Amino acid sequence: MASVENRYARSARRHERAKKSLATGVATAMRAAQRPVPLALDHGRGSRVVDLDGNEYVDHVLGFGPLLLGHCPPTVTAAVHAQLDRGSTFGAQHELEAELAERLVEVIPCAELCCFSTTGSEAVHTALRIARAGTGRRKVVKFQGHYHGWVDPVLVSTPGTPAAAAADPVPLDPVPATGGQLGADEVLVARWNDAAGLEALFAARGEEIAAVLMEPVACNGGLIEPLPGFLEKVRELTAASGALMIFDEVVTGFRMAVGGAQEVLGITPDLAVYGKAIAAGLPLSAVAGSEAAMAPLLDGRVAHVGTFNCNPLCAAAAIAAIDVYRGEPDFYARLDAHMAALADGLASAADAAGVPLRVRRSGSLLQTAVGGPATPREYAETLASDREAEARFSEEMLNRGVIVLPRNWWFSSATHDEADLQLTLQAAAAALAAVAELAPRERKVPADA
Ligand SMILES: Cc1ncc(COP(=O)(O)O)c(C=O)c1O
Structure with a gap:
């Protein structure tokens, strides 16, 4: 050597x-x-x-x-090459957008509608905005040690930050992960797999909570599966209080199964966020959800914008990739x-x-x-x-x-x-x-x- x-x-x-x-x-x-x-x-x-x-x-x-x-991957590379010869970005609709959206609706359990952006962080941001606009509430619950990208205000209590003391009550103090951040006061930090803590949080502050955001299998802060019954409890608490349950499937999406962790775990969130494997190496991300949860996009309460949203090169890659994921038995x-x-x-x-x-x-x-x-x-x-x-x-x-x-x-x-x-x-x-x-x-x- x-x-x-x-x-x-x-x-x-x-x-x-x-x-x-x-x-x-x-x-x-x-x-x-x-x-x-x-x-x-x-x-x-x-x-x-x-x-x-x-x-x-x-x-x-x-x-x-x-x-x-x-x-x-040969089919993805060929699809991107073919699209490159037809144009790399348009600022107009193109055929691949709906084709890709139809595939997401077919394979993702919670998806009746979807929207696209470029990175996982942006898609998380979009999902939170939809939840806040839809519920008229400001607070988002996230779990200590989960990571949801680099945008304010979810970049708190992420991997790499110190954990709260075991005796600290929920909500835990949010620990910012970088300088220059705003918005940590809109986040309520809970403990993963702590159903009692979450229940108490909803009992005390349920009317403020727009959404509970989570990695359904906690990948970033150690690989930690939900304990039996935990996600069911989150589903029950969110549904009862009118908050949205949001799965961040940026890592688990298309990797655990074509329908992501929600397919494997058998729990259907209101919204789910995808990135990473969705386009097999090109930058594309998505929010998928029920028509009811996505309503703020339909009636204009949330304006969803972005120059490169569903860029045709990335859409071509995603379609080719998903066809391999779901096509090989x-x-x-x-x-x-x-x-x-x-x-x-x-x-x-x-x-x-x-x-x-x-x-x-x-x-x-x-x-x-x-x-x-x-x-x-x-x-x-x-x-x-x-x-x-x-x-x-x-x-x-x-x-x-x-x-x-x-x-x-x-x-x-x-x-x-x-x-x-x-x-x-x-x-x-x-x-x-x-x-x-x-x-x-x-x-x-x-x-x-
Ligand atoms: C679970 C999860 N959510 C969101 C993100 C952010 O995605 P991106 O880096 O594409 O902004 C990541 C990135 O690693 C992630 O692991």
Whole structure:
């Protein structure tokens, strides 16, 4: 293996050069966390990417999740090329808009109507505006540790912020995640899986609450499924008080099932937000919902605008992608099977290395953590894991040809095959052995973890 310095020399030089003109040298803050350097990629195909130094990797980052069909999926690429020859954006209606909307209405349980924007953050913003205009109320309930994009005012109590003390009553104090924010006083922060806390909040302040917003399987602050009955309780409380239940399916949408988490969990929200995998790598997002919930758009109480909304290139990509997702009968079964094999292999490798790796899987969603509880119920419990060891694991994987996010999320695509799996597991065995060698004083894992 080349020395680490030589292995990433071009990526390192590219980062140094970028820092002179691009603030921080990266275009989104998360990339700055990659060690030993923010990697600069040259190209990708299927499950693999190649960096500027010519190193090839099995890619488990996949653009932070959108690339459910891997890099350069042939039908999506062909559809985008074909549209590019006909025009890249119009400022007028085009045929693909309704075609795409019809597909969403067909596959998403809550969708009777939808509207489009470009990023997940924007779509969340739209959904909240619809909820506020529709209910005439201002407050939105969000859960500690859930992430809904970078817009004010939901960028509070996100992953990376400290958790409230266990004894603190709901609503918890919102913790802003960045400087320059407004609007945190319109958010009521609750605890995921705390039905009693939410019930008390509705009893005290139900008349102020426009919506309860959630990641239906909490992906961003640890992979935490809803406990049995929790979502049913949220559905009951929102319906009784006239608030909207909003699923943020930016990660789970099209990835857990073509109809997203709501299809898998059997709970139908009033509104749901989609991004990431909807267009297999092109920027497109959507809000879908019942006709009643979407009424503020129909009667003009909410004006929904955006230069690139349902841009034809992105619409072409989304139509082609959704046709693959729903067209291949065993698409999701194969994805789940790959993730199950990866999860089992990682657990065995960790046992062999003596690392307390917590392997959490929900269908095709997979995350690992070093230490902490095996099955956390809430964000605060995930903070017991060893962040240093997790970052080291990711770095050791990178050195062995596998890219995993520093916080140890594992995305997979339909193009990840047995060879990718074996390469990943071989790398994991060696990387975990290196993690096990971290000096005890560097480890924050409790002895019995
Ligand atoms: C659950 C969730 N919602 C919303 C967003 C924001 O999407 P975007 O980055 O496209 O604005 C993200 C991004 O990671 C997300 O994970």
